[in-house]
Amino acid sequence: MIFDRPTNAELVEVVSEFLEKEIKINLPDHLAFKTQIAINVLNIVKREQQNEEILSKESKEILLNLFKDPNKANIRELAKQIEMGELKLDDKELQEVLIEITKKKISVDNPKYSTYKKLIE
């Protein structure tokens, strides 16, 4: 790494806080709403930056465990095998894989989402 601090995560965080504390409060409703969307987007970038490595590694392990073949341990293959009927809908292991991978995605995209909160309680 040749770059100095602040790290990219720290830069994203400070912009997000600036929008939240100094910009949003001074805007009319419809622009405050759009600014909130911008803040949400920056927070996704921040969470993905922080967790990408571990989430990708865990997902790879889950898929490897299902397929037993490193060349097949990816999302595209999983989608294809469901579509082609190579994985059956009543396969409990498949269902568990879908649950676990989806939880990882939403934990970055929107960890406050009601269904996710319910499922991790």
Place this chain on the structure above:
Amino acid sequence: MSNDLQLKIEEFLLKSGKEGKVSELIPLTGGASAETWKFTFSDNKNSEQLILRKGSGKKSPLAVLKSEEAEIQQKVRSSGAPVPEIVAISSDDKDLGDAYLMNLIPGESIARKILRDKKFSEARKKLAFQCGEALAKIHSVDTNDFSQVPKKPIRKELERLNLTYKSFNQPLPVFEYAFKWLNQQDFTTRKDTLVHGDFRLGNLMIDESGLAAVIDWEMVSIGNPMLDIGWMCINSWRFGQSEKVVGGFGDLEEFLEGYNSISNEEINHEEVKIWQVLGTLRWGVICLIQVYAHLNGDINSLEKAAIGRRVSETEIDLVDLLFLGGK
């Protein structure tokens, strides 16, 4: 521009037998395929608030023309469902183009306000029953009158959704699962009816006593009536109030009770679940359509870009419904 429009509306209303002045013409945010304006119309006796809905004039295969939308609303209104009264319909470019004028129904359409403001606390208690009643009335309208309404049999709709999803080349295993699962369901038990197509908070005008009007008919079709039932019951429209299955404000029992007070169709919870899966998947594909409109460079938009990361909300709802006893 709005001055021009003002004169055009006055001229058009005069042709329709209403002489008077247009004032306070204000644009309202509307759907992507239509402009919506609010204005006051005064003759020498009264003044009233009216709405102008104006389309681009282009016939899209998925949406009806504004003039058709107005005719449908007129017929639905005569079934007793709460729908704004149509004042005049234009289909000529010399008039207002593809457009119509209707009475403004006072009320709130913003979901978060309806779900949280004290003002609507009485309304919220009655709303699920009223929505059920209104839907049953909409579904009872004689569809023989509607040669212009697109027919969307559910198998064809699923195929179309699947092709749309595939066109983005973004593999989503949960969506693949849901498509496969839905293909195994039996959709033959119901006759096709008029379907609103986007029946949810946002497209309902609510006042202190409950449902005042069903608006935004641009997704109307002839298809399976359960589409409207399931759509109203997906978690995407509960805005965080997920324990209230119907729109974040009501229980399924009250909603179906309202429906059955008008209709003789028996609907059980298992069947609703199938349509919740379908509705959630449908919203997920709509999110994909929106984000790819941005990514393909058709429309540069923060909102559309952000919605791409809401696809996983529909995925978690799908796995919850399908595997984890979600409601």
